[in-house]
Amino acid sequence: MASQARLLNLIGHIDNSKDTWRIKVRVARLYEVPSWNNPKEICRIEMILLDEKNDKIQASVKDKLIRVYRPLIHEGELYTISNFLVLENNDKLKTCKNKWKINFHRNTSVKDCPPIGIDKFGFEMVSFQNIFDQLPLPNVFIDIIGCLKGKSPVEIVRDEDGKTTKKMTIKLRDENSLILEVLLWGDYVDLLLNYVDSHPEKRVVVIVQFAKLKYFNRIPYVSNSFYATKLLLNKNCEATTSFLERYGDTDDDAYLLEEIAVGRSLSIQEEFLSLTKRVQIADIVAIKEPCFCVVVGTIKRVETQHDWFYSSCKLCATEVTMNDNGTFYCFKCKKTVKFVSTRYKVVFKVEDDSGSASLLMFCREMIQLIQKTAVDLRETLIKNGEDGLFPIEFDDLLEKQFLFKLNISEYNLSKNYKVYTVSRITDDPELLSAHFALLQTQELYNVSDAATATAGTSQTISFINENESVSVIGDNREMNSSDACNITPSKRGIEEVVPGELYILGEEGQSSAIRPRIVVKVEKDV
Known part of the structure; x- marks a missing residue:
C-alpha cells in the first residue's frame, strides 16, 4: 500500500515546535545581501515567501549554502519547501509581520510545483489615513499605493568616505486626496525618473512594496530599503486597477508634477x-x-x-573596546571585529x-x-x-x-x-x-x-x-x-540596519572598502 503523501502546512501554522514543515509558496521577493567587509561577496540570500492565505514569512540562505540553493530558487516562482529551521524573528525591522522566520540547512528540500492559487504579489496595502493615524507597526515593512503628484530635485549625498548616492523626495496622493511623502535612495531615483521622463503625459501610479515607515517630528513618511523594497510603476495588476477605480477622473492634471523645494525648504x-x-x-x-x-x-x-574621536564597529557604529590581543569587541553586535572606523x-x-x-x-x-x-x-x-x-x-x-x-x-x-x-x-x-x-x-x-x-x-x-x-x-x-x-x-540622511540591507557606516579605516551598488527590483508596464 502506497504511503500517504505528507500534508502541506500553511505559513500561519508554522512555529519552532519542529523542523519538518512542508509548505507551498511563491517567492514574492528574493535579494542578495553583500558581506559588510567585502561588497563583492554575497553573505546571504533573503526571501519573502507567500502562501495561498496571503501570509508571509522571511527565509534566509546563509553563505555556505548559497551555491546550493541560488540556482534552484527564482523570484516569482512557486515551490514546495520542506525541512527547515524555524527561528523567532528578532530583527529590529521585519520584512513581514510573522513572528517566525525560516533558515535553510543542508537537508532543506526545494521542489518546483505546478501553478496553484497563490497571488503574484501578496500586497497588504496600508491606507494613508491609517499611516497618519499611526496604526501600522513602525518596525514592519509596509505596502502603499498612490498617484505621483510631485518630486524634488535630485540631491547628491556623500558619506564619510566621500562615496555618493542619490536621494529624492516624491509626493503620492491617494483616493481621499491625502498626500504622503516617500524618500527614494540610490537606483530607485534613476528608475523613477527614467519612467517619468519617458511618459511625460501619463498618470503614474506608484506602488512601493516592503517599504520602511518612519517619522519626522511625528509626521510619517516612507522610505525604500536598500534591497527588500520593490518599486512598481503603472503595474498592470489588480491593485492598480482597483486604485484607479477609487481614484476616479477628478484629477485632470494628474501627469503635471509639483516641484518639491529643497535647500531652505x-x-x-x-x-x-x-x-x-x-x-x-x-x-x-x-x-x-x-x-x-x-x-x-x-x-x-x-x-x-x-x-x-572614537573607534567604532563598522557595522553598527557603536564604540568598541580593545581586547588584549589587539582585536576589538562590539557589545552591540556581540562579537569580535577585525576592522574599526574612526568617528567624530x-x-x-x-x-x-x-x-x-x-x-x-x-x-x-x-x-x-x-x-x-x-x-x-x-x-x-x-x-x-x-x-x-x-x-x-x-x-x-x-x-x-x-x-x-x-x-x-x-x-x-x-x-x-x-x-x-x-x-x-x-x-x-x-x-x-x-x-x-x-x-x-x-x-x-x-x-x-x-x-x-x-x-x-x-x-x-x-x-x-x-x-x-x-x-x-x-x-x-x-x-x-x-x-x-x-x-x-x-541636511541628513539615515539608514537603519534591517533585514535585507547591508549597513556600512564610515568605511574610513579601510581604503579598499567600497559601498556596494544598490540592486533594485523594479517592475513597470508601459
Whole structure:
C-alpha cells in the first residue's frame, strides 16, 4: 500500500515546535545581501515567501549554502519547501509581520510545483489615513499605493568616505486626496525618473512594496530599503486597477508634477522655528522629560577633557573596546571585529546670553562644519607627528553662531549628564534672523511643558531630510550614516540596519572598502 503523501502546512501554522514543515509558496521577493567587509561577496540570500492565505514569512540562505540553493530558487516562482529551521524573528525591522522566520540547512528540500492559487504579489496595502493615524507597526515593512503628484530635485549625498548616492523626495496622493511623502535612495531615483521622463503625459501610479515607515517630528513618511523594497510603476495588476477605480477622473492634471523645494525648504523652517520648541541655554537644566529643543549659541572652545574621536564597529557604529590581543569587541553586535572606523565625537562649549552648555557633535554635524572626515584629520596629525593633539581645523569654528537642535535624552536626565547631543545644526542667516524675531515677539518656551517636545503638525510636510538623533555619551553611541553637505542649511540622511540591507557606516579605516551598488527590483508596464 502506497504511503500517504505528507500534508502541506500553511505559513500561519508554522512555529519552532519542529523542523519538518512542508509548505507551498511563491517567492514574492528574493535579494542578495553583500558581506559588510567585502561588497563583492554575497553573505546571504533573503526571501519573502507567500502562501495561498496571503501570509508571509522571511527565509534566509546563509553563505555556505548559497551555491546550493541560488540556482534552484527564482523570484516569482512557486515551490514546495520542506525541512527547515524555524527561528523567532528578532530583527529590529521585519520584512513581514510573522513572528517566525525560516533558515535553510543542508537537508532543506526545494521542489518546483505546478501553478496553484497563490497571488503574484501578496500586497497588504496600508491606507494613508491609517499611516497618519499611526496604526501600522513602525518596525514592519509596509505596502502603499498612490498617484505621483510631485518630486524634488535630485540631491547628491556623500558619506564619510566621500562615496555618493542619490536621494529624492516624491509626493503620492491617494483616493481621499491625502498626500504622503516617500524618500527614494540610490537606483530607485534613476528608475523613477527614467519612467517619468519617458511618459511625460501619463498618470503614474506608484506602488512601493516592503517599504520602511518612519517619522519626522511625528509626521510619517516612507522610505525604500536598500534591497527588500520593490518599486512598481503603472503595474498592470489588480491593485492598480482597483486604485484607479477609487481614484476616479477628478484629477485632470494628474501627469503635471509639483516641484518639491529643497535647500531652505519649509520643513527646515518648521523644524527650527515652529515644530521644535525654543529655549535659552540656561533653561535646559530645568527640562524634566526627554525632548528636542532649539537653542542659538556661539561656539567658544573645544572641551579637550573629552576625546575628539572614537573607534567604532563598522557595522553598527557603536564604540568598541580593545581586547588584549589587539582585536576589538562590539557589545552591540556581540562579537569580535577585525576592522574599526574612526568617528567624530567632539564636545564644544557653547554660550548664549543666559549661560553656557557642553554640546556633543558626531560625524554628520562635524563633516558639515569641517568638510573633512575624522580619518582625514587623524591621518594629518599622525603624519605631522601630532597624534594626541586636537585638529587645528576645530579653531575655525570658534566665535561662530549657530542654531542647534538638541536631543535631551533619558540618559541626560536620569544620570544628570550635562553634555547634550546636537541632532541638527545650521547657520542659515534667514533662520537665525527669524529665530531672534520670534524671541522678540513672543515668550520663550515654557520649560515646564517641555515633555510635549513638538508643536502640532499637519498631515504633510515638504520633507527632504530624515531625522533620528544620535545618542549622548554614555548611551550606545550609535550614529546613523551621514550626509556631508553644505552647512547652510543642514541636511541628513539615515539608514537603519534591517533585514535585507547591508549597513556600512564610515568605511574610513579601510581604503579598499567600497559601498556596494544598490540592486533594485523594479517592475513597470508601459
